[in-house]
Amino acid sequence: MASTTIDSEVFGCLFSTDKMREIFSDRALVQKWLDTEAALAKAQGELGVIPKDKADKINANADANLIDLSAVGENYKSSITIVPLLKEFKKILPGNAGEYVHWGATSQDIVDTGLVLQMKDAYNVILADMKACQKYTLDLVKKYRDTIMCGRTHVIHALPITLGYKVAVWADELGRDIQRLEEIKKRVFVGEMAGAVGTLASQPEKGLETQTRMMEILGLEVPTIAWHVARDSQAEFVSTLAICAGTLGKISHEILTLQRTEILELEEPFFMGKVGSSTMPHKRNPQVVEGIIAVCRSVRSIAPAIVESMVSENERDWGCFLTEWEAIPRACHLIAAALDKSKDVLQHLIVYPKHMENNLYKLRGLMMSECIMMHLAPKLGRMTAHSIVYRCCMKAYEEESQMKDALKNEPEVRKAFTDKELDTMLDPHNYIGYAPQFADRVLKKYGAK
DSSP states (O other), X not given: OOOSTTXXXXXXXXXXXXXXXXXXXXXXXXXXXXXXXXXXXXXXXXXXXXXXXXXXXXXXXXXXXXXXXXXXXXXXXXXXXXXXXXXXXXXXXXXXXXXGTXXXXXXXXXXXXXXXXXXXXXXXXXXXXXXXXXXXXXXXXXXXTTOEEEEEETTEEEEEEEHHHHHHHHHHHHHHHHHHHHHHHHHHXXXXXXXXXXXXXXXXXXXXXXXXHHHHHHTOBOOSSOOTTOOHHHHHHHHXXXXXXXXXXXXXXHHHHHTSTTTOSEEOOOOTTOOOOSSOTTOOOOHHHXXXXXXXXXXXXXXXXXXXXXXXXXXXXXXXXXXXXXXXXXXXXXHHHHHHHHHHHHHSOEEOHHHHHHHTTXXXXXXXXXXXXXXXXXXXXXXXXXXXXXXXXXXXXXXXXXXXXXXXXXXXXXXXXOHHHHHHHTOGGGOOTTHHHHXXXXXXXXXXX
């Protein structure tokens, strides 16, 4: 029976995906341990450290489907080493092949390498989904490059921008996140085979060759030195996921904000049958982006615990590793859910250009104060221009009148500009700066133009 939200038949779709649940399932975990033991045996068999026929038998039977998982779990009540697995693995190996499993290794070699293999599988899914999210944002940039909308600072209308510009900021941030993920690969996906204290004393002959060949078989980097108590790579992995979660959460929060009834410029995907309220049938709530925000917050909260686990004692400290066993899979589950939903939101985002156009005039021209000031400044000086325009803005704001009327009541403004010039300066479509060109730069950067 499921007892966590991640495995829940009811809530599971909100907190993980089937693919990520498979990656971190008990069977997959045991399989990664067996893969590690098999790679060690194969390397040692090839190098003559153990009999090759024994290595072949170990590899032929390294299948989690043959292992009694409940028995492994039962033995973990009295052990946190790899011994529970070894006991069950030995039962299914023919002859005395079981005597050659785990030759010269220590439990942490297998557990750490198994976790790294799981992290690598999760990483491949996460990276692919991050790239998909960026692709959908770039599609939006191209489509809405010139669609004018209000830019907002401190939640207040500031200056006009384009939707393409706004989403290009998202796309570029996602691009940097993808770059971060790609850069950590060689540092994070490093195997472990070092023996009890990391010196490989148990394999005095061909120990280094075994280590190298074993990692080649597993598709992992060879460690320069044992990392039994050097947990910076795990901390970097989860911290990078936390940064990715920050980006996804920020994008979702922006969509949430712009879906407000009073704004309604963007809306998460909707389909008939999607219910927002049990009592208010009209509600089209932003429930998906709210969910993304929530799980991304949880991903970010995990990173400090993994960084804390970097503080280990001497040459081994299982107390720190237990945190990783629980928290790293959870971080992967949660960000997988966020990514799965973000892909759909970004691919099928509902955009309301008419609402964007209407909202440009909500402040009755006040949003164009900088434009007026910058045209007046060459004639009167910048600070004087600011004072005049500020006075006009506050009058129009408090009286809820048109900015143009307030400006025309100022002698300096009447003297400097004609009515037609004021209309041109008060038109938000004339003051978007290089917003489309910046969008183009992002598209070019990622080869999407």
